[in-house]
Amino acid sequence: MTLSINDKHKDFFDNVFDVVRLIPEGRVTSYGAIARYLGSAKSSRMVGWAMNASHRYPGIPAHRVVNRQGLLTGKANFAHPTEMEEKLKQESVVVVADQIINFKEIFWDPNEELKID
DNA sequence: GTCTTGACGTTTA
DNA sequence: CTAAACGCCAAGA
Secondary structure, three states: OOOOOOOOOOOHHHHHHHHHHOOOOOOEEEHHHHHHHOOOOOOHHHHHHHHHHHOOOOOOOHHHEEOOOOEOOOHHHOOOOOHHHHHHHHOOOOEEOOEEOOHHHHEOOHHHHOOOO
16 A cells, blocks of 8 residues: 555544534634544644644645634644635634634534534 | 654643 | 643654
8 A cells, every 4th residue: 555644544633624624614613622522632732733634635624723712823834824814704704913803703613513412 | 762843722830 | 910831642853
């Protein structure tokens, strides 16, 4: 097998990608929320690392994932530093100085929206 | 093999 | 209020 990125990880990373893909337009979530939903509440760092790898995959709105403060901490990791902010603005997300103003309003928590009942 | 760094978050001082 | 340490785990040097 000459696979490079697709066979190394496929548990945590793949789960992260799956959740991120489910984030509705105009909504955002946090690394910690995703980590918690996956059962690893303290592995929020890995979510961020997974997002870094997510650039190799299509259809993953990494711009909808921010930190707990609603701050666009990962904008520098995008192809263009302004890409994250611009994409959010296109979805009616109010961003000022890399900070989502209405973060609390548009926050999408997988633990609430995707809860298993 | 070890050590450092990191798209984070919580706790403690 | 701010600052620092810890936990967690993967990747790069």
